[in-house]
Amino acid sequence: MEVKATYVPVSLESIEPLIFPDVALFIKTGGNFVLYKNHGRDFSEHDRERLARNGVEFVFVSNEEMDVITSHMEASAERMLKSDLLDAKAKGKMIYQTSINFVDDMFNNPDKSTDLDRTKRLVENLMLYLSNSPDAIKSLESVMSHNYHTFVHSLQVASLTLLMHSEAYTLSRDEMLDVGAGAIFHDFGKIFVPQEILNKSGKLNDAEIQVLKRHPEEGYQFLQKKSVLSPVALSIIRMHHERCNGSGYPLGLQSRDIPRSAQVAGVVDVYCTLTSDNSGNKTMPPHIAVQLMRNQMKELFAPNLMNTLEKLVCTEDVQQFIL
Ligand SMILES: [Fe+2]
Incomplete structure (x- = not known):
């Protein structure tokens, strides 16, 4: 160990x-x-x-030497992502590499994480990678399964949230950066949840569930005071567990009151949780997860967002695999 x-x-x-x-x-x-x-x-x-x-x-x-590597890689990431010499899988590994320390720092050293330039650089690189590699999401998943923790979940959610936004809406570069930053930080409030609860292998009891459910509000309150994240990013952090029928938390908002980006992040968060376990192993094929969300969580998510999700994750490859 x-x-x-x-x-x-x-x-x-x-x-x-x-x-x-x-x-x-x-x-x-x-x-x-x-x-x-x-x-x-x-x-x-x-x-x-x-x-x-x-x-x-x-x-x-x-x-102990990882900080040196991270700053080197963060500095050369953009150049390497634009290089023709690396394939999508290698670029996925690159993204994974430059992100590990960043998101790890975010959870272990909250003050360091409010370095907005660094966040923006990471999201820019993530966007560059996603836009240039047609099979990006698959490559990223194979890389991420190597070492899956909360930070990898954060990146997975950020990647798919960005892809959903570019598929469904027309956003400016700055708006995309805000969305990406919000999605990476969506579970930031978990730093306030005791490790015994986060790592508990059995079912959580009611009191523990109540503590866990505080993470969106606590993350929001903490990061809002730092005043580096935009209102859009902050709304993703606070509202990614709100659901269209008002059954979500912390505020129990109805769909019309939940900002669009928070709704997208909520859909993606559930999808990523269904398809991978804590060790990064695939637990459910994409089309089954989408089906389950459509049937058993019908009232929770906007139908148009479910359509976008399906379009993105249920690729032809997957269909061929099933047949
Ligand atoms: Fe969450």
């Missing part, structure tokens, strides 16, 4: 030989982390080819 917390995976494709920061790199063999390269030696193209030939997809960096 401790080993897991000490090393962070870095995808091989996201390492640019020679300009990669001087950190110690490890590889995982038989459950152990073995030093591959120490400080003071460059990681060359030759290293990368050799590891790839041996089926290595990820190298590992010690947790």
